[in-house]
Amino acid sequence: MNKLKEKAKELLSSGAVQVVVGYEEGTGGKIRPAFVSRPEDADKLLYNADCHHNLALYLYKHETKRIGKMAVVAPPFVLRSILILTTEFQLEEDSLVVLGVTPEEELIEFANFKEIETWVNQHPIGMKEKDREMLNRLNAMSRDERWQFWQNEFSKCIKCFACRGTCPMCSCFRCTVDYNAPQWISVGSHQLGNFDWHLMRAMHLAGRCSVCGQCGEACPMDIPVHLLSFQINEDIFKMFGSRAGLTLKKESLLSTWKSNDVENFIR
């Protein structure tokens, strides 16, 4: 990953960008997001398979935008997130320097977002074996078993909203769960409040998920919340033939429609 460090140094010392958002080693050998604004600090940047944070989260926040032009270290799921955020008008096209990193830990430079679009279409990301297995298990269950499974999982929820806080797609200034007039989602972390929250969250992410799995990763209670998004992502692909984060076309799944959408349940 020396290439990445060199590139970051070059960008910072030439003044092309004011900050590089990347990964560094944190306490206890864990990886954490890093904001590098001096060329001499670029040496702490790294990339490996443990880098799971979705850095697209920081690209549109006031706190980071204020620093100036940004470069971002972008594994495939960050690249997808950047495309989704662009189609949702959260990022301006070509407004940042994207330092793509492949799963093989190679650096790819993108001259513009159009090139990202081409690249992500040529390099599909598969699900982790562990997640694939869990989805198969869930699909093999009867509906009542699935209900019980999720009720058990949600009963652990403490409503810390880490899943929301870590997701770049949760870009609303004010989330539905924060409204109290009307109160859509009860604030308490009881059965109903937890269920409503997770159903609402998954619905609001349907068709917009970059499948990074960071929500499940962030959960302090180890609830596999990401599986809800992963599963609906697969279903949406079956129903509409599209996946989020593969296009720069401004056509979000649920804000567009086709007259020939095929369903089998409306009488």
Add this chain to the structure above:
Amino acid sequence: MDQFEPKIVAFVCNWCTYAGADLTGTSRLKYAHNVRIIRFPCTGRIDFLLLQQAFAKGADGIIVSGCHPNDCHYTSGNFHARRRWMVFRQMLENMGVEAERIVFSWVSAAEGAKWADLVNETVESIKKLGPYHKYQDMAKSLEEWEVTHE
């Protein structure tokens, strides 16, 4: 023991199904009285959170109905709604909710008889399924929480 009479909430659009239900009445057609109709400007306005709320407040079944495709008063509200329901229904399945308790339909302003049939059939099918205890038990957690957090 009285026979179980399901509570059904119907979310309908102002322009087609509400007028259709009105026609059922003016045509003197009798139909099951279990349904509570809530009128919306358009099916596109019917947020999935409203359906969650209906179940949480004790509904055993839900009807969602609006204009046929291409008949929307606002041109495309029902097309948007159709996509949303396709995704929402699948999401409910994935989470183990009994999605067949939500009946979706297109009922135009001229289909008074279809509305009567729709309600009757829905009531029959929900009677077979019985009360939605699972969801209602879950919803009780809110009441308990409210009592302890007064």
